[in-house]
Amino acid sequence: AQSVAQPEDQVNVAEGNPLTVKCTYSVSGNPYLFWYVQYPNRGLQFLLKYITGDNLVKGSYGFEAEFNKSQTSFHLKKPSALVSDSALYFCAVGKGYAGNMLTFGGGTRLMVKP
């Protein structure tokens, strides 16, 4: 069985400071890892994914994530947070054919304060 843990229910950061949203996973074989963002009353929007190759993945809106196989982590980062980054962030791991069946973490609410 595969699983995803997002250990922080909420992350608070001041605007302009770097942010990190943590994600660890458990899966047999090579993981396919995703980050999605959800704004209030909206569906999930894709941010970035790791399939293979470079451990540092760059995505939308200046976000990036680092795949660490030894620590089974895939933390989401951004060098300088914006108030508009405030949202709910989900990490997911894929399995099955082509990694398309996703298991999601519980989500982390990011609050960026001016």
Place this chain on the structure above:
Amino acid sequence: NAGVTQTPKFQVLKTGQSMTLQCAQDMNHNSMYWYRQDPGMGLRLIYYSASEGTTDKGEVPNGYNVSRLNKREFSLRLESAAPSQTSVYFCASSDRRSQGETQYFGPGTRLLVL
């Protein structure tokens, strides 16, 4: 392109009533998915359809049925609604032609069962 669309946006049911949630995508994707989102639990897969004509159970299929009507449409039916099915339901689609294909989500249907 509208992407993934869902109807209705909001629905209130009484216990025991039935309803069908509709989903359509215009991206010519092969695979479609139904998830439910509950607070603190992320998204959980209810059913998925890897291709037209096939459907399979996900993590939480009990109390639901699905129909892949054609390549574009994938509906979710609640035969006898229960309060435990109060949730936000998301439909998603993806193209299975390569590894770790991104899933694209609809705006969601908020369901309240009284």
